[in-house]
Amino acid sequence: MEHSTYGSELLSRTLAGESDPETSPLTHMAVIDRRTAEFADWPDWVDDAVRAAFAEQGIARPWRHQVEAADHAVAERHVSICSGTASGKSLAYQVPILSRFATDPTATAMYLSPTKALGTDQLRSVAGLIAGNPVFAHLQPAMYDGDTDHELRQWARLHSRWIFTNPDMLHIGINSTHAKWRQFLARLSYIVVDECHHYRGVFGSHTALVLQRLLRLARSYGADPVVIGASATVSNPAQALSRLIGDEVVAVTEDTSPHGERTVALWEPALLEETGGEHDAPVRRAAAAEAARLLADFVIEGARTLCFVRSRRGVEVTALRAQQLLDEAAPALSGRVAAYRAGYLADDRRRLERALADGELLGVATTNALELGVDISGLDAVIVAGYPGTVASFWQQAGRAGRRGEGSLVVLVARDDPLDTYLVHHPEALLERPVEATVTDPTNPYILGPHMLCAATEAPLTEADLDAFGAHRVVDDLVAQGLLRARKAGWYPAPGVDPHGDIDIRGGIGGQVLIVDSTTSRLLGTIDTGRAKRSVHPGAVYLHQGESFVIDELDLDECLALAHPEEPDWTTSVRETSDVQVLDILRSQSYGPLTVSFAEVEVTDQVIGYLRKARSGEILDSVSMVLPEEVLQTRAVMYTLEPDALTAAGISPEAFPGALHAAEHAAIGMLGLVATCDRWDIGGLSTNLHPGTGLPTVFVYDGYPGGAGFAERGFEAFATWIDATADAVSSCECRSGCPSCVQSPKCGNGNEPLDKAAAITVLRLISARLPQPD
Numbered sequence: 001m002e003h004s005t006y007g008s009e010l011l012s013r014t015l016a017g018e019s020d021p022e023t024s025p026l027t028h029m030a031v032i033d034r035r036t037a038e039f040a041d042w043p044d045w046v047d048d049a050v051r052a053a054f055a056e057q058g059i060a061r062p063w064r065h066q067v068e069a070a071d072h073a074v075a076e077r078h079v080s081i082c083s084g085t086a087s088g089k090s091l092a093y094q095v096p097i098l099s100r101f102a103t104d105p106t107a108t109a110m111y112l113s114p115t116k117a118l119g120t121d122q123l124r125s126v127a128g129l130i131a132g133n134p135v136f137a138h139l140q141p142a143m144y145d146g147d148t149d150h151e152l153r154q155w156a157r158l159h160s161r162w163i164f165t166n167p168d169m170l171h172i173g174i175n176s177t178h179a180k181w182r183q184f185l186a187r188l189s190y191i192v193v194d195e196c197h198h199y200r201g202v203f204g205s206h207t208a209l210v211l212q213r214l215l216r217l218a219r220s221y222g223a224d225p226v227v228i229g230a231s232a233t234v235s236n237p238a239q240a241l242s243r244l245i246g247d248e249v250v251a252v253t254e255d256t257s258p259h260g261e262r263t264v265a266l267w268e269p270a271l272l273e274e275t276g277g278e279h280d281a282p283v284r285r286a287a288a289a290e291a292a293r294l295l296a297d298f299v300i301e302g303a304r305t306l307c308f309v310r311s312r313r314g315v316e317v318t319a320l321r322a323q324q325l326l327d328e329a330a331p332a333l334s335g336r337v338a339a340y341r342a343g344y345l346a347d348d349r350r351r352l353e354r355a356l357a358d359g360e361l362l363g364v365a366t367t368n369a370l371e372l373g374v375d376i377s378g379l380d381a382v383i384v385a386g387y388p389g390t391v392a393s394f395w396q397q398a399g400r401a402g403r404r405g406e407g408s409l410v411v412l413v414a415r416d417d418p419l420d421t422y423l424v425h426h427p428e429a430l431l432e433r434p435v436e437a438t439v440t441d442p443t444n445p446y447i448l449g450p451h452m453l454c455a456a457t458e459a460p461l462t463e464a465d466l467d468a469f470g471a472h473r474v475v476d477d478l479v480a481q482g483l484l485r486a487r488k489a490g491w492y493p494a495p496g497v498d499p500h501g502d503i504d505i506r507g508g509i510g511g512q513v514l515i516v517d518s519t520t521s522r523l524l525g526t527i528d529t530g531r532a533k534r535s536v537h538p539g540a541v542y543l544h545q546g547e548s549f550v551i552d553e554l555d556l557d558e559c560l561a562l563a564h565p566e567e568p569d570w571t572t573s574v575r576e577t578s579d580v581q582v583l584d585i586l587r588s589q590s591y592g593p594l595t596v597s598f599a600e601v602e603v604t605d606q607v608i609g610y611l612r613k614a615r616s617g618e619i620l621d622s623v624s625m626v627l628p629e630e631v632l633q634t635r636a637v638m639y640t641l642e643p644d645a646l647t648a649a650g651i652s653p654e655a656f657p658g659a660l661h662a663a664e665h666a667a668i669g670m671l672g673l674v675a676t677c678d679r680w681d682i683g684g685l686s687t688n689l690h691p692g693t694g695l696p697t698v699f700v701y702d703g704y705p706g707g708a709g710f711a712e713r714g715f716e717a718f719a720t721w722i723d724a725t726a727d728a729v730s731s732c733e734c735r736s737g738c739p740s741c742v743q744s745p746k747c748g749n750g751n752e753p754l755d756k757a758a759a760i761t762v763l764r765l766i767s768a769r770l771p772q773p774d
């Protein structure tokens with residue numbers, strides 16, 4: 001029997017002890033109606049063997065959207081399927097691909113996912129479908145990623161017709177050695193790009209160029225593959241895939257799969273009375289601690305629950321805390337809660353996935369490692385501890401809850417952060433907002449340049465290639481640097497150029513610093529050189545797979561940071577000086593005393609020391625340290641205000657710096673509302689007199705060379721962004737600024753000076769001048 005109100009009932013049982021609405025952590029509750037399935041007939045082109053394979057899995061008929069998407073692919077149109085989590089997107093691409101394989105034994109296909117876990121999961125699903133069927137005996141679907149050993153790779157290249165890989169491997173292991181893949185590429189009929197929304201920012205731009213290089217090579221061998229994109233949550237699915245592949249795409253967006261009623265609760269942990277933070281600001285109970293409490297409560301209620309936590313450390317802490325709570329309240333259940341995150345061995349992850357799927361585990365705390373694809377659905381409840389940064393991710397995580405037809409509960413627990421606080425108090429900004437456009441900018445010269453160099457070493461570039469990639473200027477620069485040579489037939493790499501290893505698709509742009517445990521010489525991880533000074537300076541605490549280290553030495557010339565294991569009960573935040581020079585105003589708009597611009601800028605930063613802070617937020621001491629200057633050319637959204645307008649609004653000139661600085665922090669915290677980024681992707685600077693503009697000025701810039709598209713979104717959606725920022729700061733209940741509004745965890749100035757009241761005045765002044773968004 002269906003039990004559609006399960007989610008609301010579970011919520012009210014959890015809230016039973018919270019009788020006072022004034023102190024209740026629940027800020028909003030919404031119920032999303034159930035939906036019944038719409039079926040369609042199998043199209044005629046579907047091979048009987050494929051129908052039979054699905055029938056054996058208990059799938060007698062496809063849902064309508066699955067047929068619509070598959071029909072486009074068979075008609076050789078690139079198609080982007082955007083339908084909810086567990087809405088059968090896999091079938092929509094498996095059917096055309098397997099039908100093609102059934103009739104054309106030479107055809108090949110490639111499946112691309114952003115994570116290895118998802119690739120493995122999808123490979124398993126395909127292997128299960130075709131197992132024992134002689135029609136597909138030649139298929140030999142295989143994984144081809146960084147974990148595949150050398151022999152298996154060779155075998156896969158020669159024998160597999162369906163390769164499961166990721167953009168990293170495609171770049172380094174397939175495009176770069178394409179001659180070895182000649183047979184495979186010449187027959188490439190389909191490319192699946194799963195979880196398209198994941199390809200955003202710098203990673204998205206790299207992936208776009210890797211994919212476009214693959215398409216160029218496949219075409220040069222005579223193939224013309226059809227691309228099928230899939231995502232549960234992306235705002236403009238046709239455009240998102242089109243940007244990735246540089247070609248036209250049709251979208252299928254209607255979801256005709258069934259789902260049960262879903263209750264969504266927004267939750268704000270209470271303020272702690274005893275603990276004071278930086279400058280004695282009030283502090284809320286940590287989202288992870290609150291989530292652990294909810295996880296334990298739900299497990300006691302018998303609800304199968306997944307709890308998403310943002311950091312790996314948070315995952316461990318949440319699972320441990322929930323176990324402790326259960327030890328006290330229901331000891332028999334504490335063994336049925338576990339942690340799951342990347343960094344665990346594949347076998348352990350599989351064991352946990354199975355235990356969760358068959359109900360042996362009732363509660364699992366996880367990073368977003370379980371957000372994508374891995375077929376874990378049919379849960380009763382999902383707790384999202386801390387807004388995951390995008391509406392798309394939120395729905396992706398929420399989508400893990402809900403058995404077919406049954407009710408489910410999703411709780412978003414706010415962290416102490418402006419955007420989280422804003423969202424739990426403005427439910428419409430989360431629940432009614434379309435998922436955000438994925439921002440990628442494959443034309444960023446810092447990204448495009450190295451990829452054009454790779455493309456040239458793969459096959460000489462032609463005029464048509466330069467047109468297709470929009471790369472004329474970049475190629476001219478590469479010629480001027482002596483890296484490319486222009487010949488009659490096209491552009492060739494200079495002798496000795498070997499560019500593939502220099503691109504790190506996930507690590508941003510530029511080189512990498514290796515972080516090494518000097519006591520064991522173990523490589524712990526890597527970090528962009530651009531971020532190294534802030535994160536792995538001497539004295540910094542570095543976390544790796546639940547272990548804690550303290551950095552002893554950072555050698556930027558050798559790109560090496562040395563650390564030793566230590567678990568201190570403090571963290572560090574750097575102090576730095578910053579300077580922004582405007583190089584070129586790209587777009588600009590004035591509204592009386594306010595001018596808003598999108599500009600090319602040069603940011604010069606210098607780390608001058610760091611603060612050591614106790615976990616409570618209390619400052620222990622300030623350590624001086626001078627690191628070399630760092631120069632970043634990037635793009636910024638900036639605004640200037642006439643001083644007269646500020647004084648007329650009641651802000652005295654002495655209060656300008658605190659007002660602008662606080663307004664800048666809050667805006668940085670809120671940019672994620674209009675762009676798919678979080679505050680660690682961007683930087684900012686405010687000044688009461690900028691030498692370039694001669695005016696009080698605020699900059700918010702992309703933290704990547706050449707920009708990543710975030711500041712541009714800020715410029716385009718400026719009114720929405722600033723309005724929401726003004727609301728967030730003014731509705732925060734603290735007196736003079738806290739992490740939920742104007743304090744920033746990454747301020748290079750120790751959150752000094754900050755004037756919350758004056759910041760509200762500045763933001764309202766700007767809002768009043770802007771034409772209101774629709």
Ligand SMILES: Nc1ncnc2c1ncn2[C@@H]1O[C@H](COP(=O)(O)OP(=O)(O)OP(=O)(O)O)[C@@H](O)[C@H]1O
Pocket residue numbers: 057058059060061062063066083084085086087088089090091232372373374375
């Ligand atoms: N037409 C159908 N009828 C019944 N069940 C189906 C149908 N299509 C798919 N399913 C089942 O629905 C479940 C989810 O399918 P699938 O994993 O393909 O969803 P998805 O949209 O790819 O999910 P995700 O967003 O997690 O990637 C699977 O167990 C699958 O067997």
